[in-house]
Amino acid sequence: MIRRWFQALPGPLPVRLLIAFVIVAIVVALLAVVFERAGDLIDTGGVVGPGQ
Amino acid sequence: MKLLRGLGWTMIWAGGLVLLFLVYQLWGTNLITDRAQDQATDALEVYLSDTGEQLAAAGELPPPTPDDPEAAQPVLYEEPSPALHTPFARIVIPKAGVDHIVFAGVSRDDLKKGPGHMEWTALPGQPGNAVISGHRTTYGAPFYDLDLVGVGDEITVQTAIGTHVFAVREILIVSPSAVEVTEPRLGVWLTLTTCHPRRSAAQRLIVHAELAAGPNLEYARSLFPDVEGSAS
Numbered sequence: 001m002i003r004r005w006f007q008a009l010p011g012p013l014p015v016r017l018l019i020a021f022v023i024v025a026i027v028v029a030l031l032a033v034v035f036e037r038a039g040d041l042i043d044t045g046g047v048v049g050p051g052q
Numbered sequence: 053m054k055l056l057r058g059l060g061w062t063m064i065w066a067g068g069l070v071l072l073f074l075v076y077q078l079w080g081t082n083l084i085t086d087r088a089q090d091q092a093t094d095a096l097e098v099y100l101s102d103t104g105e106q107l108a109a110a111g112e113l114p115p116p117t118p119d120d121p122e123a124a125q126p127v128l129y130e131e132p133s134p135a136l137h138t139p140f141a142r143i144v145i146p147k148a149g150v151d152h153i154v155f156a157g158v159s160r161d162d163l164k165k166g167p168g169h170m171e172w173t174a175l176p177g178q179p180g181n182a183v184i185s186g187h188r189t190t191y192g193a194p195f196y197d198l199d200l201v202g203v204g205d206e207i208t209v210q211t212a213i214g215t216h217v218f219a220v221r222e223i224l225i226v227s228p229s230a231v232e233v234t235e236p237r238l239g240v241w242l243t244l245t246t247c248h249p250r251r252s253a254a255q256r257l258i259v260h261a262e263l264a265a266g267p268n269l270e271y272a273r274s275l276f277p278d279v280e281g282s283a284s
Contacts, residue, residue, distance in 0.1 A: 035072075039190055043190045045160070046163075047163070048226070049231050
């Protein structure tokens, strides 16, 4: 599945590697943000206040 | 058939993401906090030493051992507010296995490093209500066992003017918006807040503790002139 996705990328091998790297970096960054926010469901740090 | 295969792959990916999320939250975040606490150890030593020297030079540091505590004048020993996001105190709760460096501020980033002091409340050991918040499940979970603390148990906070010992007076479960628990109190108080129950942010566990020993004990007692043993 990953191999097919990689081969479907345009351009020669170095370009495909670069595109794949950028896509993976964006996905990881997005996941980090989502995980961070979703983490508030199990633990916000215990702060008490109107916005909690 | 193709639809089923697609559904199967989707579920495998979704399961993988959930697993990754749990590993990150329950294990990965601890590494972040552990590293921050390690790095803060030296910074706290420097802060306590430098601030202590400044206060001593100004003659505002309490004597290490008062000659006669009963005869001591009710002097209020103050200390400067620490810079936001920096380590400034150490909190120890033997009953809950807590021994952490406290940072100034309760922003998301502050609480990743350890327990945080709500900067708009009194400093620990000062008149009013000092509020310290901490994670219960993630980021080192400094207050993981805070529910083991009972009335009468000790909480120790070391700041630039010395070591303050608090005795737990009240334990509450409140909603996350119950801001009244952070309001100023008469005397010298410490309030700890954390999520409740573990692995849920649905409620807050609150521990109110009153000063039982420390540089400002006599001052705290003087705030209750007509009440016998109110701050003891």
